[in-house]
Amino acid sequence: MSIVKRFITESIKRTEIDEFLQKKLERAGYGGVNISKTPLGTHVVIYAMRPGLVIGRGGETIKELASALEQNFKVSNPQISVSEIEVPEFNAFVVASRVASALQRGVHFRRAGFWALNQVMDAGALGAEIVISGKLTTERARFEKFRAGYFPRCGEPALRAMKKAEAHVLLKPGIIGVRVKIMPPDAYFPDRVKIIDALPEEEKITVPEQTEAKPPEQAEEQAPPQAEEAPQPEVQATEVADKQKGEAKE
16 A cells, blocks of 8 residues: 555544544533554544543443444454533534534524634634635525634644534524634744733843932032131130230330
């Protein structure tokens, strides 16, 4: 088998496993799967809102999933682990399934679309887009798009950071498709510039405050008065002696 055919067959197998788990774990709030090969076998990580329903009582459900993956999809020695979704609003599978279930209950498509969009944006996402397509109002099929926030269409952020998912629901007019794209808050953008303060607070240079120069008049007024010179005792003694001599001659 050539390398191209090998990659194609592995991608098809991953898609089939994803669709199988999405139908099987719909009540558990299925949010995606990550498959990686290890020397001991195949490590399968299932993301769900309610991990207890995936594991089952005594691990019965997870054992059934492991046997189904090994028999139906030829997965060698599957080792399944379940991870809980911390923020369901950032998971495209969860949002798409919520919109699909709302449409199945009879909620109007615009109300369901805006409700899901507001939930995603209130959770802190940078941007989101929800597209609902099918026979929405008339016999002719069309689509309605709900979009908010910063949402790049192309480039590295759109290919790597953006999370995508699709869901389908069968109604009386026909099949309605729901496509969800979410840009999480931790997405990396190469064109975004972040300024970092290089110097810490301890090494910052502080400039001393300069005192204003006062005019000379104010300086003289504020100068302390000089002490008066004390009279010299020798001068007073000579003056007293001269007076006594004058009185004696008279």
